[in-house]
Amino acid sequence: MKKLDRKQIAARLARDIPDGAYVNLGIGLPTLVAEHLPKDREIVLHSENGVLGIGPRPAKGMEDGDLVNAGKQPVTLLAGGAFFHHADSFGMIRGRHLDYCVLGAFQVSVAGDLANWHTGAPDAIPAVGGAMDLAAGAKHVLVMMEHLTKDGKSKIVERCTYPLTGARCVNRIYTDLAVIDVKADGLHVVEIVGGLSFEELQRLTGVALKYREPVAQ
Amino acid sequence: MKKLDRKQIAARLARDIPDGAYVNLGIGLPTLVAEHLPKDREIVLHSENGVLGIGPRPAKGMEDGDLVNAGKQPVTLLAGGAFFHHADSFGMIRGRHLDYCVLGAFQVSVAGDLANWHTGAPDAIPAVGGAMDLAAGAKHVLVMMEHLTKDGKSKIVERCTYPLTGARCVNRIYTDLAVIDVKADGLHVVEIVGGLSFEELQRLTGVALKYREPVAQ
Amino acid sequence: MIDKFIATAQAALADVPDGATVMIGGFGGAGMPSELIDALIARGAKQLTVVSNNAGSADAGLAALIAAKCVRKIICSFPRQTDSWHFDKAYRAGELELELVPQGTLAERIRAAGAGIGAFYTPTAFGTKLAEGKETRRIGERDYVLEYPIHADYALIKADRADRWGNLTYRMTARNFGPIMAAAAQCTVAQVRETVPLGALDPEAVVTPGIFVQRVVRIAPLRKAA
Amino acid sequence: MIDKFIATAQAALADVPDGATVMIGGFGGAGMPSELIDALIARGAKQLTVVSNNAGSADAGLAALIAAKCVRKIICSFPRQTDSWHFDKAYRAGELELELVPQGTLAERIRAAGAGIGAFYTPTAFGTKLAEGKETRRIGERDYVLEYPIHADYALIKADRADRWGNLTYRMTARNFGPIMAAAAQCTVAQVRETVPLGALDPEAVVTPGIFVQRVVRIAPLRKAA
Numbered sequence: 001m002k003k004l005d006r007k008q009i010a011a012r013l014a015r016d017i018p019d020g021a022y023v024n025l026g027i028g029l030p031t032l033v034a035e036h037l038p039k040d041r042e043i044v045l046h047s048e049n050g051v052l053g054i055g056p057r058p059a060k061g062m063e064d065g066d067l068v069n070a071g072k073q074p075v076t077l078l079a080g081g082a083f084f085h086h087a088d089s090f091g092m093i094r095g096r097h098l099d100y101c102v103l104g105a106f107q108v109s110v111a112g113d114l115a116n117w118h119t120g121a122p123d124a125i126p127a128v129g130g131a132m133d134l135a136a137g138a139k140h141v142l143v144m145m146e147h148l149t150k151d152g153k154s155k156i157v158e159r160c161t162y163p164l165t166g167a168r169c170v171n172r173i174y175t176d177l178a179v180i181d182v183k184a185d186g187l188h189v190v191e192i193v194g195g196l197s198f199e200e201l202q203r204l205t206g207v208a209l210k211y212r213e214p215v216a217q
Numbered sequence: 218m219k220k221l222d223r224k225q226i227a228a229r230l231a232r233d234i235p236d237g238a239y240v241n242l243g244i245g246l247p248t249l250v251a252e253h254l255p256k257d258r259e260i261v262l263h264s265e266n267g268v269l270g271i272g273p274r275p276a277k278g279m280e281d282g283d284l285v286n287a288g289k290q291p292v293t294l295l296a297g298g299a300f301f302h303h304a305d306s307f308g309m310i311r312g313r314h315l316d317y318c319v320l321g322a323f324q325v326s327v328a329g330d331l332a333n334w335h336t337g338a339p340d341a342i343p344a345v346g347g348a349m350d351l352a353a354g355a356k357h358v359l360v361m362m363e364h365l366t367k368d369g370k371s372k373i374v375e376r377c378t379y380p381l382t383g384a385r386c387v388n389r390i391y392t393d394l395a396v397i398d399v400k401a402d403g404l405h406v407v408e409i410v411g412g413l414s415f416e417e418l419q420r421l422t423g424v425a426l427k428y429r430e431p432v433a434q
Numbered sequence: 435m436i437d438k439f440i441a442t443a444q445a446a447l448a449d450v451p452d453g454a455t456v457m458i459g460g461f462g463g464a465g466m467p468s469e470l471i472d473a474l475i476a477r478g479a480k481q482l483t484v485v486s487n488n489a490g491s492a493d494a495g496l497a498a499l500i501a502a503k504c505v506r507k508i509i510c511s512f513p514r515q516t517d518s519w520h521f522d523k524a525y526r527a528g529e530l531e532l533e534l535v536p537q538g539t540l541a542e543r544i545r546a547a548g549a550g551i552g553a554f555y556t557p558t559a560f561g562t563k564l565a566e567g568k569e570t571r572r573i574g575e576r577d578y579v580l581e582y583p584i585h586a587d588y589a590l591i592k593a594d595r596a597d598r599w600g601n602l603t604y605r606m607t608a609r610n611f612g613p614i615m616a617a618a619a620q621c622t623v624a625q626v627r628e629t630v631p632l633g634a635l636d637p638e639a640v641v642t643p644g645i646f647v648q649r650v651v652r653i654a655p656l657r658k659a660a
Numbered sequence: 661m662i663d664k665f666i667a668t669a670q671a672a673l674a675d676v677p678d679g680a681t682v683m684i685g686g687f688g689g690a691g692m693p694s695e696l697i698d699a700l701i702a703r704g705a706k707q708l709t710v711v712s713n714n715a716g717s718a719d720a721g722l723a724a725l726i727a728a729k730c731v732r733k734i735i736c737s738f739p740r741q742t743d744s745w746h747f748d749k750a751y752r753a754g755e756l757e758l759e760l761v762p763q764g765t766l767a768e769r770i771r772a773a774g775a776g777i778g779a780f781y782t783p784t785a786f787g788t789k790l791a792e793g794k795e796t797r798r799i800g801e802r803d804y805v806l807e808y809p810i811h812a813d814y815a816l817i818k819a820d821r822a823d824r825w826g827n828l829t830y831r832m833t834a835r836n837f838g839p840i841m842a843a844a845a846q847c848t849v850a851q852v853r854e855t856v857p858l859g860a861l862d863p864e865a866v867v868t869p870g871i872f873v874q875r876v877v878r879i880a881p882l883r884k885a886a
Contacts, residue, residue: 020436022645042436044599044645048763049687049833052643053599065689066834072688079633080599082640083832085839085867086687086713087549087771090764094550094784095617097645118789125748126760127740128790133764136783137550167787237662239871259662261825261871265537266461266607269869270825282463283608289462296859297825299866300606302613302641303461303487304545304775307538311558311776312843314871335563342522343534344514345564350538353557354776384561542777551768552797552804555778571778573808578778582799603864638829639865 001195003176011036012191013102013144013174017043021099024048024134027071030102030144044080046098048130050089053081070130093130093137101138103131105145105170107160110207112170112182114143115162128165135166147175147204154206156180156187177201186210218412220393228253229408230319230361230391234260238316241265241351244288247319247361261297263315265347267306270298287347310347310354318355320348322362322387324377327424329387329399331360332379345382352383364392364421371423373397373404394418403427438600438650439629443473446623446649450479450588453506457544457584457615458486458496459591465608467592467625469653471495474504474590481506485544485584487537487611489513489521500524509584511537536564539581541614547583548617548646556581589619593642596626597633600647601640609641616646623649664826664876665855669699672849672875676705676814679732683770683810683841684712684722685817691834693818693851695879697721700730700816707732711770711810713763713837715739715747726750735810737763762790765807767840773809774843774872782807815845819868822852823859826873827866835867842872849875 004012010032017023017033019041025033034054037043045054047069054069055076063074092098107115114135117128135141145155156173172190173180178201179190189211192201198211221229227249234240234250236258242250251271254260262271264286271286272293280291309315324332331352334345352358362372373390389407390397395418396407406428409418415428440446447470450456456474460466475498482505489510490497497520499505508530513521524530535543536558546554555578559565569580591612593602602624604612616622624642629652666672673696676682682700686692701724708731715736716723723746725731734756739747750756761769762784772780781804785791795806817838819828828850830838842848850868855878 044436046645047833049690050836051833052645053637064832066691066832068688068690068833072690077637077832080597080601080644081637082601082635082643083637083830083835084643085835086763086767086837087840090767091545091549091617092643092645094764094768094782095548096550097548097617123752125740125744125751126758127738128760128762129738130763132762132788132790133784136786137764163789164787261662263871264607266464267610268607269871270863281606283465283606285462285464285607289464294606294863297823297827297870299827299861299863299869300604300609301869302609303537303541303611304614307541308771308775308843309869309871311538311542311556312774313776314774314843340526342514342518342525343532344512345534345536346512347537349536349562349564350558353560354538380563381561542775546780549768550783552781552783552799552802554772554780557776557778573778576778606864636865638832638867639862641864 002193004193006032009144009174009176012179013142014038017100022046022097024098024101024138026101026103026131026134029104031071033102046092048089048093050084050086051077051081053078090133093133096137096139098138100140100142101134102142102144103134105143105155106162107155107157108143108170108173109157109160110187112168113160114165114170115160116165118163120162131165135169140171141169143170143173145175147177154204156205156207158207219410221410223249226361226391226393229396230359231255234317239263239314241315241318241355243318243320243348243351246321248288250319263309265306265310267301267303268294268298270295307350310350313354313356315355317357317359318351319359319361320351322360322372323379324372324374325360325387325390326374326377327404329385330377331382331387332377333382335380337379348382352386357388358386360387360390362392364394371421373422373424375424394421437598438647439598440649440651443469443625443651443653444476446651447473447477450474450477452479453481454479454587455483455485457586457589457619458484459611459615461487461607461610465592465610465612466495467590468495470590470623470625471499475499475502480504483507483509485509485586487511487540488515489518491515491517497521500530505530507531507533509533509535511535511540534564541611543581543584544611544614544618547585548614551583553580553582555579584618586619587621589615589622591615591622591624593624593626595628595630595635596624596650597630597635599632600644600650601635602642602647603635603639604641613642616642621648622646623651625651625653627655628652663824664870664873665824666875666877669695669851669877669879670702672877673699673703676700676703678705679707680705680813681709681711683812683815683845684710685837685841687713687833687836691818691836691838692721693816694721696816696849696851697725701725701728706730709733709735711735711812713737713766714741715744717741717743723747726756731756733757733759735759735761737761737766760790767837769807769810770837770844771840773811774840777809779806779808781805810844812845813847815841815848817841817848817850819850819852821854821856821861822850822876823856823861825858826870826876827861828852828868828873829861829865830867839868842868847874848872849877851877851879853881854878
């Protein structure tokens with residue numbers, strides 16, 4: 001089996017974003033997707049701190065502290081971009097105007113519940129940011145994460161044990177092992193990395209997966 | 218007795234608007250107030266169709282159909298003016314940012330209820346516009362009207378018989394006969410036109426008025 | 435590539451079905467998308483629900499849409515005007531349903547639809563006929579009426595300049611309902627005076643970001659007689 | 661004559677009392693009104709409730725306000741940062757109350773205060789810990805949580821340019837919470853990079869109309885070392 005690395009997960013996900021889509025990339029891992037969007041598509045990136053049309057990272061020395069993304073990293077603005085205030089920005093999110101958002105996750109449940117903001121540890125300082133708004137508002141919520149925790153447990157679970165970010169909100173999961181759709185009747189495997197059998201994926205994941213073997217050519 | 222004409226009512230009301238106030242003048246009679254604002258005060262006029270800083274009427278031939286007030290009359294914009302959309306404009310009104318609004322009225326009750334949008338006639342086509350928002354939202358609601366109907370009945374009443382625009386919203390009434398404050402304990406006469414006694418004003422008005430005779434010099 | 439420019443108003447409205455809810459921008463003549471309304475009449479969709487501040491005046495624009503018997507219901511704040519004869523006639527004949535909404539509540543209900551708000555409490559109209567039968571609540575020292583969003587299938591608006599991403603600017607008080615209607619409709623069609631290359635609009639001064647706009651039609655202003 | 665310009669940040673904040681609710685703009689460093697926060701620390705008002713997206717980072721700005729023990733409670737969406745040590749310490753010591761609010765709900769609650777909305781239903785956070793104990797309602801096919809406005813006594817914001825009426829423009833993503841906080845506070849104090857004569861700002865591009873602004877202080881940007 002050849003697990004995808006983070007860049008490969010990002011590249012795989014990026015392939016599914018169609019031309020003309022309005023997309024929010026969550027802070028952390030999802031930000032990587034920006035670098036892998038197909039060059040022949042025009043995709044408009046949104047950041048919840050009030051900007052549409054984010055361009056590539058600025059060249060060294062060209063950073064401007066007034067032009068940052070939701071992760072507070074310096075960005076640039078493309079021709080066609082626009083600025084707006086926070087209430088308008090979250091109106092876009094909540095009002096279902098974003099075609100896709102991409103979020104990291106601690107856990108995703110069979111029902112599409114998402115946990116990504118809080119470990120639930122009693123001494124942890126909580127911080128939620130815009131994650132709950134994105135989970136509740138985007139037309140398609142895509143999750144990007146490693147399939148297993150560091151100690152080998154599946155992050156796809158029957159029920160989330162961490163506090164929820166949103167209930168029944170995830171549409172598709174991209175991991176280092178597979179691409180999985182969350183549907184009303186359960187989890188459908190779309191793709192598996194080379195060298196990994198469905199049976200092995202099923203064993204690693206724990207919860208029930210559905211799969212239609214691709215027809216051999 | 219010397220009743221005030223419409224211009225004189227407007228001029229009397231205008232004297233009470235302080236320097237620096239943000240003011241909305243309702244359509245119809247209240248629009249006259251604009252022409253009588255003291256020249257030594259800077260008063261910012263708002264119109265609910267999305268503009269602050271309305272200036273005088275444009276010169277003949279200089280009208281622009283894209284620059285109108287709530288009465289759809291052509292206006293001009295002062296230096297310092299700004300445009301905004303309807304939701305923001307009514308946010309200003311509802312959010313208590315306007316210091317004064319001036320409205321016409323069919324009736325005002327002792328409790329400060331205002332009726333100015335509908336005669337209640339069964340065959341009338343109703344139209345409310347922004348009147349209810351202004352009545353509910355401005356910090357001070359000033360009413361400007363003739364004291365009596367054409368057939369001599371008081372427009373200041375115990376209870377409005379016409380449908381309400383807003384309940385307990387009027388702060389002060391300017392008529393051709395008097396200036397009257399609406400307070401929790403009733404109607405207080407502030408001024409009476411020359412030649413009219415309080416007793417006569419009381420008789421014409423019908424509902425109980427309070428009055429502290431000015432001390433003779 | 436994103437290109438929201440459409441050659442003609444007719445093409446931009448070719449798919450409006452019978453029974454659609456259509457928002458129409460404008461406050462009187464300012465911001466009224468006249469050419470789009472003409473195209474909607476030509477399209478011939480019937481049984482429309484129209485959301486607009488007024489109900490048309492004289493014989494053109496929204497008045498013509500009513501005269502052409504395309505409208506089943508109108509949601510507005512100020513239908514009565516000295517020259518709203520087409521509305522008046524249809525309303526009195528019982529051919530047109532009217533939902534009268536205070537102007538600020540109309541704006542906020544449209545804004546709520548675009549911003550994903552499920553309902554909101556407003557102080558406007560409390561204690562009046564227009565709040566009859568509505569849920570109310572006392573919050574703090576003020577009384578409020580519960581109001582729900584107004585969503586639309588189409589919004590027809592008039593803006594000033596647009597780029598191919600659908601970013602819009604407006605001209606003076608013609609802005610009025612344009613930005614909030616754009617966000618409240620599934621398909622927003624903007625008629626504009628001028629189209630400009632991407633990057634020509636100041637990103638600080640874009641009023642309606644393109645995410646809210648699906649189609650843009652340039653309507654050249656009528657040349658004034660010399 | 662209207663003249664909202666104030667000579668110094670100290671003078672602009674001289675009347676902030678103990679126990680005030682103070683909104684502070686900014687998203688991280690972008691739009692953070694650092695000099696106003698310094699003046700607030702110098703003013704020495706205690707027991708403040710602060711409304712801001714973050715809870716300060718490193719040792720300056722909001723972090724310094726917390727370090728100076730001026731803050732009793734903070735309402736924010738994202739307090740935890742790698743360098744939020746002053747917040748972390750005060751929070752763990754139980755000296756600081758935290759109300760954690762999803763960022764969009766925070767923005768909408770602030771917007772509701774400015775716009776006179778009594779409460780609103782939002783889908784955000786339904787079914788999560790942050791909606792625990794809150795009223796909920798199913799509207800159509802979606803579940804919503806009832807949220808209330810956040811009003812403030814003061815808003816401290818950073819804008820780009822201002823005229824003497826208090827009209828403001830912003831610079832790029834430094835806009836963030838500025839416009840909505842300006843409308844939600846009784847007294848809004850804006851620090852700006854530049855003041856301009858009345859009429860110099862394009863009326864189509866004013867982002868915060870002066871009606872929402874009470875005081876403006878020009879803070880000259882630090883000159884960069886040559």
